[in-house]
Amino acid sequence: MREVMAKIAIVGAGQAGLHLGIGLLLSGHQVTMLSNRTGEQIAAGTVISSQSMYGMALGLERELGIDYWQDSAPQYAGAQMRVADSDGNVMLFWQGAMDEPGQSIDQRVKMPVWIDRFIELGGDFRLVDAGIAELEELAGSHDLTVIASGKGEIGQLFTRNPDRSPFTQPQRVLALTYVNRFRPRPGIPAICININPGIGEFVSFPGLTLSGACEIFTIEAVPGGPMDVWDDVKTPEEHLKVSEHLLRTFFPLEAERIDGHLELTDDKAVLRGRITPTTKYPVATLPSGAQVFGLADVVCLNDPLTGQGSNNASKGAKIYLDAINARGDAPFDEAWMNAVFEEYWDYARYPVAYTNQTLGQPPEHMLRILKTAESDAGLAHLMANSFNDPKSIAPWYYDAAAAHEFLDGRTPVAA
Structure with missing residues (x-):
């Protein structure tokens, strides 16, 4: 029988892991966090995501006192959707105001500050590139081990749930860019979703990066379509040139916002990839028989088209935090893990459907x-x-x- 305050291990110092870890420390638990990068390395690295976040998720950060950029980062208080072809012929357009503004903080700015706060609160932050052996050690010395980040052998521990995963391959080819010289949209700042049917999407919103305010955008290309041209792109300069070309060619109405030519905010402000939207079973069993609990993208990965990833991470961390705090001295067993994940899925199934319905x-x-x-x-x-x-x-x-x-x-x- 353990004491009510638990020893929790978290693998991954990202949006979900740090949110959960800081919340647990504020609740009095002992927390060990494994990360393969220090805050300084994160700040000096490549952009991690687009992380468009909205009122509910930002409010959860405010509850923990970690909304450090609330008054300094650009806000956007609206949303628009346009469906138009490559000639600019508009088939559909709507825009509306948000009740609470959204924000996007470059995780190279955000995560190092959160890591410092985690350590300041007494968290045990370890620079470790975790594998199965490290998970075994954590599971043996902690009451609960949460996997909030994991690729390779760690990611493969968790099994795809076919009933909740309609796709078996990426639905888009993704190209993320942080830029200057891209003027704000007319009217209130907003998240802007532009759809060129059968070709792909262009999504943009204001953000805060290392150098200050900027615009963040993602080009989402239908695989095999005319915007799927990224295989030979190697350098940030090539990435920017291709991005501007695609914007001018397939989204001419948005291209009107370009002030001369686009400019990268820094030479690491680009990211490319392909994501297969997947929901997995939340409990994984290690070779020893010990079990670990998946969180956020590890077990519920969305395409970024509708900007739900960081919000899902924040909301999942809140549900896990509340469930851990309510557990008392009862064990964090498989039945409990599955029940907590189902509570999360009661919400997460909607952003999953929201995104998947837009992709198809x-x-x-x-x-x-x-x-x-x-x-x-x-x-x-x-x-x-x-x-x-x-x-x-x-x-x-x-x-x-x-x-x-x-x-x-x-x-x-x-x-």
Whole structure:
């Protein structure tokens, strides 16, 4: 029987791991964190993600007192969606205001500060490139081991759940860029999603990086399509040149925001890759029989198209934190881990569906909703706030019958 305060190990010093670790330390637990990079190495490295975050997730950071950039980082208080072809012919456009503003803090800025806070609170921060042997040691010396980051052999410990994972291969080729000389959109700052049907998407929003305010954008190319041209790109300069070319060619209305030519915020402000959206079973068993508990992208990985990844990480960390604090001196056994993950999945299934539905061939009811939002300001407002909480538009955004009942019963709000 252990004391009520637990010994928790966390592998991964990212959005989820540090959020959970700091919360656990503030609750009085002993926490060991393994990371393969120091804060200084993270700050000096390549950009990690786009990390567009909204009111709910930012509020969870505020609860822990780690929202250090609340008043200094650019905010965006709106969302827009445009569907247009390569000639700029617009098929659909809506925009709406968010009830709470969003922010994006370069994780090269954010994570080092959070690591310092973790250590300041008494956390045991270890620079270790963890493998199975390290997990065995942690599991043997701690009450619970949480895997908040893991590739290679660690990532392979967790098994794909086919019932919750409709895709078996990447749905987009991703190219992330932090830039200057890209003017703000007209009107209030916003997350802007632009769709060129069958070709891909361009998503942009304001952010804060090492050098200050910037614009962050992701080009999402349909594999095998005309924007899937990244295989031979090697340097940051080539990445920027290709990005500007694709923006001017396939998203000419957004390209009007370019002030002369795009400029990288720094020479490590680019990232490329392919993600297969996947949900896994949350418990993995080590060779010894000890079990570890997956968190965030390790067990629920989304394509970044709808900007849900960091928000899911924050919300998952909060659910895990509350569950650990409520456990008392009962064991963190497999049944408990699965129950906690199911509590998280009760929320996460909505951002997963939200993103997956956008990646695939849009169902007719979804197109009807988005088209109606053009002329119904109330619906545009609901859709703008769905970035913050995709569960808020259930069931009508995800179910055809519910969608038609919802729309047929609405009284449109004029713009």
